[in-house]
Amino acid sequence: MTLEEAIKSSKFKDQRHKALIHIMYAAYQVKTNINQLLKNYALTGEQYNVLRILKGSHPTPLCVKDIAVRLIERNSNVPRIADRLEIKKLVKRFPSPEDRRETLIQITPAGINLLDAATQAMEAEHQHIANLTEDEAAQLNQLLAQMLQD
Amino acid sequence: MTLEEAIKSSKFKDQRHKALIHIMYAAYQVKTNINQLLKNYALTGEQYNVLRILKGSHPTPLCVKDIAVRLIERNSNVPRIADRLEIKKLVKRFPSPEDRRETLIQITPAGINLLDAATQAMEAEHQHIANLTEDEAAQLNQLLAQMLQD
DNA sequence: TATAATTACATGTACATACATATAATGTTC
DNA sequence: GAACATTATATGTATGTACATGTAATTATA
Numbered sequence: 590m591t592l593e594e595a596i597k598s599s600k601f602k603d604q605r606h607k608a609l610i611h612i613m614y615a616a617y618q619v620k621t622n623i624n625q626l627l628k629n630y631a632l633t634g635e636q637y638n639v640l641r642i643l644k645g646s647h648p649t650p651l652c653v654k655d656i657a658v659r660l661i662e663r664n665s666n667v668p669r670i671a672d673r674l675e676i677k678k679l680v681k682r683f684p685s686p687e688d689r690r691e692t693l694i695q696i697t698p699a700g701i702n703l704l705d706a707a708t709q710a711m712e713a714e715h716q717h718i719a720n721l722t723e724d725e726a727a728q729l730n731q732l733l734a735q736m737l738q739d
Numbered sequence: 740m741t742l743e744e745a746i747k748s749s750k751f752k753d754q755r756h757k758a759l760i761h762i763m764y765a766a767y768q769v770k771t772n773i774n775q776l777l778k779n780y781a782l783t784g785e786q787y788n789v790l791r792i793l794k795g796s797h798p799t800p801l802c803v804k805d806i807a808v809r810l811i812e813r814n815s816n817v818p819r820i821a822d823r824l825e826i827k828k829l830v831k832r833f834p835s836p837e838d839r840r841e842t843l844i845q846i847t848p849a850g851i852n853l854l855d856a857a858t859q860a861m862e863a864e865h866q867h868i869a870n871l872t873e874d875e876a877a878q879l880n881q882l883l884a885q886m887l888q889d
Numbered sequence: 890t891a892t893a894a895t896t897a898c899a900t901g902t903a904c905a906t907a908c909a910t911a912t913a914a915t916g917t918t919c
Numbered sequence: 920g921a922a923c924a925t926t927a928t929a930t931g932t933a934t935g936t937a938c939a940t941g942t943a944a945t946t947a948t949a
Binding site for chain 4: 771774802803804816817818819835838839840841842
Binding site: 590591592595596597598600602603604605606607608609610611612613614615616617618619620645658659660661662712715716718719720721723724725726727728729730732733734735736737738739 | 756763
């Protein structure tokens with residue numbers, strides 16, 4: 590479905606205006622796709638992202654703020670996402686011995702297993718979503734980087 | 740800030756994978772910018788979108804589902820967004836005489852005034868966000884359309 | 890070193906999303 | 920036209936975002 594069909598409108602001021610709407614629409618489609626896939630693993634997108642970040646540093650645990658700065662959506666409430674992962678025993682949480690203000694969070698073996706399964710499915714999905722050649726994707730990345738500069 | 744700096748990672752499988760993350764990051768930046776601007780008008784992004792859709796059909800009111808299909812984020816809960824707009828007297832709501840299951844929603848003069856002021860500020864912001872020429876924006880739109888096809 | 894400022898996290902509230910379910914009105918089918 | 924299916928909206932719950940505030944620990948400074 591094209592953007593115009595999707596939102597039943599073609600009243601864009603110019604190409605730049607359309608691009609902003611288009612980006613938000615594309616992101617929504619990508620996220621919706623990913624969330625659907627993750628439902629098979631009883632994970633939300635943000636829970637998946639936090640697990641992925643934790644596995645990246647495993648076995649070293651990370652404190653809340655170090656997880657937060659690695660998330661795309663910076664205002665995500667990491668303590669509450671961690672609550673839900675902890676209930677499912679996908680992470681464990683303990684106070685930092687070095688700085689007792691910090692809570693360290695570590696992915697559990699169960700968390701790694703679930704993440705690995707979800708990631709495998711995700712990669713297949715990614716191939717399917719991004720209907721672009723590598724050259725085209727590189728071009729898209731260049732344009733997005735330029736758009737966001739400074 | 741580049742994507743890599745923003746999420747402190749450069750571990751992308753390929754350009755297509757990076758493009759998916761990049762789109763979500765760009766959309767987040769655009770939305771955050773817009774939401775900041777709209778705070779000056781005590782509106783959220785979704786409230787603004789609903790008002791814009793209602794003004795598009797004004798003075799003809801729209802029912803809940805006709806608003807929903809015009810929103811980018813299709814699962815938005817239009818009745819509850821309408822609740823908040825109604826409290827602020829930016830819209831009024833009444834049952835449809837033709838189909839009493841439907842609730843018709845119409846933007847008020849106060850709603851139009853607020854929307855117009857917000858839209859003027861928004862257009863200035865849009866110019867500022869999208870650091871692209873018209874040709875580049877057109878290219879970006881073409882790539883996004885291709886990515887999303889079927 | 891005592892006090893002040895900062896930092897890290899948790900938590901409360903308002904709003905939004907995602908999805909299930911309830912209810913009333915309309916449409917369909919026999 | 921009665922029974923059933925469908926549609927439109929509302930509402931409940933879990934999750935997440937955005938932001939303000941509270942509390943404890945650490946750091947800075949007088």
